Amino acid sequence: MSKMDELMEELRSPELTPPIWFEDGTLRFIDQRKLPFAEEVRVVDNIGQLAEAIREMMIRGSGAIGISGAWGVYLAALNSHGDNATVREAGELLKSTRPTAVNLMKTVDETLEAAVGDGAELVERIEEKVAEILRRQLSFERKLGEHGAALIRDGETIMTHCHSGALAGSGYGGRVFSVIRTAFEQGKDIRVLVSETRPSLQGARITAYEMKKFGIPYNLITDNMSGYCMSQGMIDRIVVGSDRVARNGDLANKVGTYMHALAAREHDVPFYTATSSHTVDFDTPSGEEIEVETRKSSEVTCINGRSIAPEGTEALYPSFDITPHWLLTGIITENGVIEAPFEKNLAALDARART
Numbered sequence: 480m481s482k483m484d485e486l487m488e489e490l491r492s493p494e495l496t497p498p499i500w501f502e503d504g505t506l507r508f509i510d511q512r513k514l515p516f517a518e519e520v521r522v523v524d525n526i527g528q529l530a531e532a533i534r535e536m537m538i539r540g541s542g543a544i545g546i547s548g549a550w551g552v553y554l555a556a557l558n559s560h561g562d563n564a565t566v567r568e569a570g571e572l573l574k575s576t577r578p579t580a581v582n583l584m585k586t587v588d589e590t591l592e593a594a595v596g597d598g599a600e601l602v603e604r605i606e607e608k609v610a611e612i613l614r615r616q617l618s619f620e621r622k623l624g625e626h627g628a629a630l631i632r633d634g635e636t637i638m639t640h641c642h643s644g645a646l647a648g649s650g651y652g653g654r655v656f657s658v659i660r661t662a663f664e665q666g667k668d669i670r671v672l673v674s675e676t677r678p679s680l681q682g683a684r685i686t687a688y689e690m691k692k693f694g695i696p697y698n699l700i701t702d703n704m705s706g707y708c709m710s711q712g713m714i715d716r717i718v719v720g721s722d723r724v725a726r727n728g729d730l731a732n733k734v735g736t737y738m739h740a741l742a743a744r745e746h747d748v749p750f751y752t753a754t755s756s757h758t759v760d761f762d763t764p765s766g767e768e769i770e771v772e773t774r775k776s777s778e779v780t781c782i783n784g785r786s787i788a789p790e791g792t793e794a795l796y797p798s799f800d801i802t803p804h805w806l807l808t809g810i811i812t813e814n815g816v817i818e819a820p821f822e823k824n825l826a827a828l829d830a831r832a833r834t
């Protein structure tokens with residue numbers, strides 16, 4: 480069995496739901512725009528198609544697009560028979576697709592660093608790097624799931640925003656869902672409040688899909704219900720994902736996260752992000768320096784292709800917002816849970832992980 484066949488065999492494990500995989504010389508992925516109504520598998524055989532799939536959010540979630548970036552570099556290496564310049568060009572194209580999620584840039588750069596030489600040697604090196612990144616990400620998900628689940632008490636209701644699950648990560652549970660899944664598998668009696676996450680409805684469509692699939696009790700709420708639910712004592716803890724954590728702990732995540740964090744502070748609800756060390760960007764001092772992706776007006780003015788506003792209405796769509804670190808209770812990582820002072824403790828954790 481080749482190394483690639485071994486890797487694919489691992490991904491076929493029944494406990495995994497990989498967002499993207501390699502088969503017959505092509506990349507295949509579940510089109511996340513179609514969930515929960517169809518589990519449609521798409522096939523791409525060139526970098527242009529993959530870049531389009533990431534830009535259009537067929538594949539989404541910071542972990543998943545990071546992995547896709549690595550796979551994309553591999554596909555470019557295969558298609559070009561290991562032409563170094565072509566592989567680098569492909570990497571740059573992939574990095575330009577979604578600017579906020581730092582995993583994409585880091586993962587592509589790490590894969591390109593392995594792109595030494597040309598021809599078969601280059602292809603083999605990239606193949607090894609992709610396997611290493613994928614296995615590492617899966618192990619991060621399991622570990623951060625353990626650390627996060629240790630915070631969760633029996634009987635809790637946990638709220639989450641957007642979708643930070645298996646299909647947004649590498650297939651085990653991504654970030655937030657790894658925490659929830661682990662707590663549930665430990666036998667804790669938990670319930671999840673899923674905020675629908677306008678405008679793309681990742682919560683209603685994909686988080687609810689994963690909760691249902693695993694039999695985890697959940698209720699869907701609209702984004703504007705969280706303040707009321709907190710005021711009524713209906714939420715014990717909030718755990719969200721992260722597209723980028725700045726050096727000082729400021730968090731970029733799906734727009735709406737900041738609003739939930741503000742309400743959580745008012746109501747003394749502990750507010751966590753679940754992430755991996757890979758999402759902490761030490762080159763970005765604070766949230767102010769994070770580029771927030773702006774998306775198309777039509778994604779706000781239409782739902783499922785149907786307009787919900789008068790013709791000609793122009794919407795604003797900053798796709799992420801910045802939650803300042805002082806609104807966070809903690810950051811759950813594969814190396815443990817960090818509390819304030821975040822800048823000092825993130826640096827210390829990073830230093831420990833490197834020794």
Ligand code: RI2
Binds near residue numbers: 644648798
């Ligand atoms: P991770 C999403 O963005 C949200 O910001 C969400 O929190 C994150 O990806 C997934 O969370 P989008 O890709 O598991 O749907 O990556 O725009 O932390």
